[in-house]
Structures are given as C-alpha cells and as structure tokens.
Amino acid sequence: MTTLKDIAKKAGVAPSTVSRVINDSSRISEKTKTKVRKIMEEMGYHPNINARNLVKQRSHNLGLVIPYSTEKAFADPFYSEILRAIGVLAHSKGFNLLLLTSNGEEEEKKTVLNAVKGKQIDGVLLLRAKKEDNLINELTKINFPFVIVGRPEETSKYYWVNNDNVKASERIVDYLIDKGHKKIAVILGDDNYILNEDRLQGYVNSFQKNNLKIDQDLIVQTKKIDHNNIYILAQKMIKDHPEITAFYGMSDTMAYTIMQAMSDMNIKIPEDISIVGFNNNPMSKIVSPPLTTVDINIYLLGNKATELLIAVINGQIEKYEHTIVPANIIERDSCKNLN
Amino acid sequence: MTTLKDIAKKAGVAPSTVSRVINDSSRISEKTKTKVRKIMEEMGYHPNINARNLVKQRSHNLGLVIPYSTEKAFADPFYSEILRAIGVLAHSKGFNLLLLTSNGEEEEKKTVLNAVKGKQIDGVLLLRAKKEDNLINELTKINFPFVIVGRPEETSKYYWVNNDNVKASERIVDYLIDKGHKKIAVILGDDNYILNEDRLQGYVNSFQKNNLKIDQDLIVQTKKIDHNNIYILAQKMIKDHPEITAFYGMSDTMAYTIMQAMSDMNIKIPEDISIVGFNNNPMSKIVSPPLTTVDINIYLLGNKATELLIAVINGQIEKYEHTIVPANIIERDSCKNLN
DNA sequence: CTGAAAGCGCTAACAG
DNA sequence: CTGTTAGCGCTTTCAG
Numbered sequence: 007m008t009t010l011k012d013i014a015k016k017a018g019v020a021p022s023t024v025s026r027v028i029n030d031s032s033r034i035s036e037k038t039k040t041k042v043r044k045i046m047e048e049m050g051y052h053p054n055i056n057a058r059n060l061v062k063q064r065s066h067n068l069g070l071v072i073p074y075s076t077e078k079a080f081a082d083p084f085y086s087e088i089l090r091a092i093g094v095l096a097h098s099k100g101f102n103l104l105l106l107t108s109n110g111e112e113e114e115k116k117t118v119l120n121a122v123k124g125k126q127i128d129g130v131l132l133l134r135a136k137k138e139d140n141l142i143n144e145l146t147k148i149n150f151p152f153v154i155v156g157r158p159e160e161t162s163k164y165y166w167v168n169n170d171n172v173k174a175s176e177r178i179v180d181y182l183i184d185k186g187h188k189k190i191a192v193i194l195g196d197d198n199y200i201l202n203e204d205r206l207q208g209y210v211n212s213f214q215k216n217n218l219k220i221d222q223d224l225i226v227q228t229k230k231i232d233h234n235n236i237y238i239l240a241q242k243m244i245k246d247h248p249e250i251t252a253f254y255g256m257s258d259t260m261a262y263t264i265m266q267a268m269s270d271m272n273i274k275i276p277e278d279i280s281i282v283g284f285n286n287n288p289m290s291k292i293v294s295p296p297l298t299t300v301d302i303n304i305y306l307l308g309n310k311a312t313e314l315l316i317a318v319i320n321g322q323i324e325k326y327e328h329t330i331v332p333a334n335i336i337e338r339d340s341c342k343n344l345n
Numbered sequence: 346m347t348t349l350k351d352i353a354k355k356a357g358v359a360p361s362t363v364s365r366v367i368n369d370s371s372r373i374s375e376k377t378k379t380k381v382r383k384i385m386e387e388m389g390y391h392p393n394i395n396a397r398n399l400v401k402q403r404s405h406n407l408g409l410v411i412p413y414s415t416e417k418a419f420a421d422p423f424y425s426e427i428l429r430a431i432g433v434l435a436h437s438k439g440f441n442l443l444l445l446t447s448n449g450e451e452e453e454k455k456t457v458l459n460a461v462k463g464k465q466i467d468g469v470l471l472l473r474a475k476k477e478d479n480l481i482n483e484l485t486k487i488n489f490p491f492v493i494v495g496r497p498e499e500t501s502k503y504y505w506v507n508n509d510n511v512k513a514s515e516r517i518v519d520y521l522i523d524k525g526h527k528k529i530a531v532i533l534g535d536d537n538y539i540l541n542e543d544r545l546q547g548y549v550n551s552f553q554k555n556n557l558k559i560d561q562d563l564i565v566q567t568k569k570i571d572h573n574n575i576y577i578l579a580q581k582m583i584k585d586h587p588e589i590t591a592f593y594g595m596s597d598t599m600a601y602t603i604m605q606a607m608s609d610m611n612i613k614i615p616e617d618i619s620i621v622g623f624n625n626n627p628m629s630k631i632v633s634p635p636l637t638t639v640d641i642n643i644y645l646l647g648n649k650a651t652e653l654l655i656a657v658i659n660g661q662i663e664k665y666e667h668t669i670v671p672a673n674i675i676e677r678d679s680c681k682n683l684n
Numbered sequence: 685c686t687g688a689a690a691g692c693g694c695t696a697a698c699a700g
Numbered sequence: 701c702t703g704t705t706a707g708c709g710c711t712t713t714c715a716g
Contacts, residue, residue, distance in 0.1 A: 022695075059708095269633065360711090
C-alpha cells in the first residue's frame with residue numbers, strides 16, 4: 007500500500023506538500039503540483055480515507071435511516087425513488103451514502119449513534135417521521151445534523167422536508183366528493199406515523215368543509231399494512247358496509263390491493279366502486295384501470311432533503327427550516343362520477 | 346467528545362485495557378470489564394470508527410455498486426428487493442452498506458477505487474454483470490474481494506451468484522410452446538448485459554429443442570428499455586407481425602408496459618395475445634390479468650451474494666466459487682392455451 | 685491479567 | 701511557496 011509519505015519521498019518534498027496537492031491548496035506552485043500528481047498517478051496512490059476522516063473529523067458520508075421493518079420498507083417503490091433522488095444529489099456534492107439498517111427501535115438507535123459518534127457520517131437523513139422518536143431526541147441532544155423526511159410532531163424544532171399531506175389529502179377527498187361520493191372508506195396505517203395522521207386530517211377537513219357527516223365505521227386504522235391484511239380488511243368493509251361508493255387507500259400499493267380485493271368479489275372498478283391512492287407510484291399508470299392518485303413528487307422530496315442536510319452540515323443554515331414539496335392530483339380512470 | 350483515553354483515566358486503567366474491553370478480549374477479568382463498561386455507559390462513550398478502521402485496515406462496510414444509470418436502476422423493484430436482502434444479511438453479520446453511486450463508467454470506477462484503496466470498504470458487491478468491465482479488471486488486479494450478482498463472462502475467474510437464466514428462460518418459452526404458441530415475440534435489453542444474452546439463449550434453446558423455426562424479426566434488442574420506447578416497440582411489432590401470439594418480456598416491468606400497449610390497441614390479454622415476464626415482481630400478482638412469470642428468488646440471490654462476499658472477506662474461501670439460485674415458473678392468467 | 689509505547693496515514697499549525 | 705512536527709483515537713506488540 008503506497009502512502010502519502012512514499013509519494014513525498016519519491017517526489018523529494020515534504021508530506022505536507024503532498025497533502026496540500028491532494029487538497030489542491032492554492033499555496034502550492036503548479037509546477038510542484040504536476041510533479042507530485044504525476045508520481046501519485048505512477049504509484050497508483052489513493053488517500054486513506056479513514057486517516058483523513060480521523061483528523062478532519064468529517065467523513066463525507068450521509069447516514070440513511072430507513073424504517074426498520076426493512077422487510078416492508080423496500081417493498082414500497084417510494085424508497086427506491088427517494089433513494090435515487092438522494093443518491094444523485096449526494097453524489098453531486100461529493101457525499102456517499104451509508105445505509106443504516108436495523109431490526110427494531112433499540113437496535114436502530116444503537117446503529118445510528120454508533121455511526122454518528124464513531125464519526126462515520128456527517129449527517130443523518132431520516133426517511134420517516136414518527137411520534138415519540140427516541141432517536142431524534144438523542145441526535146438533538148448532541149446537536150448532530152439531521153433532516154427528517156416527513157413532518158415531525160414539533161414542527162419548529164427540526165429541519166424537515168415534507169409533502170403537504172393534509173392539504174393534498176383534503177384535495178383528493180374533495181375530488182371524490184365533487185363526483186358525488188359521500189360514503190368514502192379509508193384505510194390508514196399505524197397512527198404512530200404522522201403521515202397517517204395528516205392524511206386522515208385531510209379527509210376530516212374535506213368532509214367538514216363539505217358539510218358531510220363522518221362515519222367512524224368507514225375509517226380503519228391498522229398497524230399491519232401487508233397485502234393479506236389489507237385485502238381481508240377491504241373485503242370485510244365492503245361486506246359490512248355495502249353503502250360504500252369509494253375507497254381511499256393511504257398509498258398506491260394499498261390501493262392496488264384494494265382493487266384486487268374488489269375484483270375478486272366481482273365488484274367492478276370504477277363502475278361499482280371508485281378507488282383513489284396516494285403517492286403516484288410508477289405502476290399506477292399501468293394498473294387497470296389506471297389509478298387516480300396524488301403525486302407527491304418523491305424525487306423532489308429526496309432532493310430537497312439532501313440539499314438541506316448538506317447545507318446544515320456545512321453550517322450554511324442558521325435556524326430551523328423546512329420545505330413543503332407540492333403535491334398534485336393525477337386523474338386517471340379509477341373513479342366514477344355519481345352525479 | 347469522550348475518547349478511550351478519558352475512559353481509561355476515569356477507570357484508573359491503561360488505554361489498552363479499555364480497548365480490550367471494547368473488543369471483549371478474553372484476557373480481561375470480568376471485574377475490570379464490568380467496571381470499565383459502566384464508565385463507558387456513564388460517559389456515553391462510542392469508539393471512533395475511523396481510528397479503529399485506520400489501524401485495523403478494515404471497515405466493516407460493504408460497497409454496493411449499482412448500475413450507474415441510477416435513474417433507471419431504482420425504477421425496477423429488483424433493486425429494492427435485493428437491497429433488502431443484502432441489508433438484512435449484512436446487518437446480521439455486523440456490516441453496513443456504502444452505496445457507491447455514479448454517473449458513468451469512468452466515474453464509477455473512480456468512486457469505487459477510491460473507497461477500496463481508501464480502505465472505506467472491505468468488499469464490493471456488483472449488482473450487474475456486463476462485458477468488458479473495467480472495474481472488475483482493476484479489482485482483480487489488486488486482489489480485492491468482490492462478488493458479482495449475475496454471471497460474468499469468464500465464469501471460472503470470479504466469485505458470483507446468479508439465477509440460471511438460460512434454463513429458466515428456456516422453461517418459460519417451453520411453457521408457451523406447450524400451450525401451442527409458435528410465434529413468440531421477445532424484447533430484450535442491451536446485449537452488453539450478460540443477462541439479456543443468457544435469456545435470449547434460453548429462448549433459442551427452447552425453439553431448437555421443439556424443432557421450431559426462429560424468426561429473427563420477432564427478436565428485438567434495445568438499449569433503451571424505458572417505458573415509452575418499449576411501448577412503441579411493442580405496438581410496432583404487433584402491427585408489423587400480426588401473426589404473433591405471445592410476447593416474452595425480459596422483465597416484469599417490461600411485460601407491464603407491453604400489456605398496456607396491447608390494451609391500448611384493444612388487444613385483449615390473454616384472449617388475443619399471451620404475455621410472460623421475468624423476475625416475479627410483487628406487482629405481478631396484482632396487475633390484471635395477473636402475470637405469468639419466472640420467480641428468480643431475488644431475496645435468496647442477494648442473501649447468497651452477501652454471504653459469499655463476507656466469507657471471502659474473512660478468508661474462509663479458497664477458490665473461486667459460484668452459486669446458482671433456482672428459479673421457477675409462476676403460472677398466472679396472462680397466457681392462453683391455443684391447443 | 686494489565687500496562688507502556690509505537691504507529692496506522694493523514695492534516696494543520698507554525699516556522700521559515 | 702514549502703518543511704517540521706504534533707497529534708486525530710484507536711489497536712497491538714512486548715513486557716511484566
């Protein structure tokens with residue numbers, strides 16, 4: 007393994023000079039630079055990043071925290087898409103991504119704090135926003151840069167980037183109501199995730215604004231958002247409440263499952279029942295019928311979050327900031343006009 | 346920042362002792378261990394990983410090389426799923442994942458070699474197998490551990506894990522032929538990727554075995570595998586060759602696009618045309634009609650690859666090895682029996 | 685079972 | 701514009 011010292015020796019200069027060449031210091035003559043660079047090239051030199059990180063106390067890595075039921079997490083195209091956005095931006099700014107996986111709350115905290123205190127990462131991107139998040143408390147305590155993708159409970163205490171879930175949700179429900187739907191079933195995930203709370207809020211807002219009565223029986227919240235459970239749930243709901251004219255799924259993947267559950271009961275979409283989703287997965291334009299949904303601009307979300315994090319790391323931001331990424335309704339063919 | 350020395354001082358022991366406690370050396374008395382551990386806990390100590398890596402010359406990170414058109418890469422659920430598998434196994438063995446993103450061949454090489462020679466990663470997982478791969482040449486030259494997910498051109502010179510693409514492809518074509526199909530159109534991606542070559546080979550094998558004539562016009566290879574291009578291509582093929590009775594898409598996502606292209610021309614699946622895919626994406630059971638495809642066991646693929654890589658890193662493997670992960674046909678409702 | 689000391693490869697004053 | 705030197709925080713001989 008050839009080191010900086012070897013280069014220095016071969017070039018007949020001091021180690022510090024080589025170091026300066028590596029960092030392209032302006033205080034080194036072009037002549038020495040080219041000479042040293044040539045030798046580095048010849049000897050196939052690459053700086054040892056651990057050594058550099060050790061002294062600089064900076065790693066140029068971003069830690070990525072993905073919900074710990076990785077099992078489920080990656081099943082949703084949301085994560086692929088946001089990873090892509092994050093990857094592209096991080097890379098353009100000279101950062102690599104360290105995926106911090108885990109199998110539970112405690113372990114997640116441990117993994118992340120190890121990387122943080124071990125100076126393996128310069129900042130953390132939290133791809134989820136939940137209540138009573140121990141991790142963000144710890145991170146805050148030690149004043150470590152992190153950005154939440156989603157809305158934290160206390161909105162003024164953190165850096166975060168989010169969709170306007172409440173308003174977007176309100177608008178998609180408005181859309182259904184405009185089409186004459188009054189009995190709209192909604193299936194939500196774990197209410198410990200703020201996203202579900204916000205989207206439900208939008209639903210409620212829309213109903214109130216339109217002077218419609220909310221039927222609590224049509225609002226179902228479940229921690230188990232896997233295919234099978236949602237499938238059963240959807241079928242049970244329609245059986246128990248044949249008055250339902252539309253389903254609102256908290257995500258497109260959930261909507262697909264609902265679609266299948268209906269089809270299998272010979273309930274036609276959109277003739278017999280209307281369905282809307284949320285997220286605008288790439289697949290949603292391909293399923294049949296193509297799904298009306300909310301485009302939450304995942305790419306922009308990841309992009310902005312990463313940009314913000316890097317700015318925070320570089321100390322370019324003074325006070326807590328957040329960005330709301332716009333969402334818009336994508337109208338396709340999964341809803342019927344009842345009017 | 347509290348360091349190992351601080352702990353040593355507070356505990357009244359030598360730094361080396363603390364280090365041994367951290368690494369749970371058997372040569373330290375339980376008594377000192379508990380004493381030191383207690384103090385570490387109290388002071389919120391976490392070892393500096395860069396320092397450790399520097400002296401150990403080992404990082405416990407695996408480098409993940411994803412095809413550089415990240416743009417496309419992440420669009421395919423294949424990557425989510427394999428990332429999940431890799432994440433789970435890596436984590437269980439105490440490794441983290443460093444995502445190495447880039448925007449082109451040269452840059453990819455640079456990024457990876459920097460991480461490698463910079464001792465930031467202990468091994469590399471290549472999530473693609475292509476011909477004339479400069480990167481694997483470099484890695485081989487410096488004898489750095491890496492595992493290819495896919496089949497390299499020279500099968501006996503590397504560690505790799507793959508599906509039996511040739512045979513699986515042959516079987517899915519057999520399946521179509523058994524159902525009476527003789528004019529089977531196939532759309533393939535870039536022939537620089539060995540996977541496409543192998544799957545085409547399977548197609549050819551099946552035709553030959555069944556004494557059927559191969560019509561070159563029905564085999565289309567394209568570097569542009571985005572939705573729009575495939576859509577246009579599929580429609581053009583069926584227009585030019587109305588004798589086609591089945592489409593074989595090189596991946597499920599491609600098959601979805603073909604399905605849509607057909608639907609939009611009012612060609613019914615499977616009544617008018619049969620379609621098969623490859624990969625068995627989670628979505629394939631939900632699209633309509635549910636897609637007949639080949640399950641390539643992505644999870645196992647990622648799992649085995651990671652396991653192999655870690656074994657190689659740990660020097661537990663002596664000579665080049667490879668694993669073939671089995672694939673099996675998932676029969677659903679996208680094919681018609683012509684007999 | 686524990687301690688002393690050298691050093692991993694790099695950067696950053698400080699000096700010149 | 702360049703060199704000298706002292707660490708960054710840890711592990712690892714080698715002694716004892």
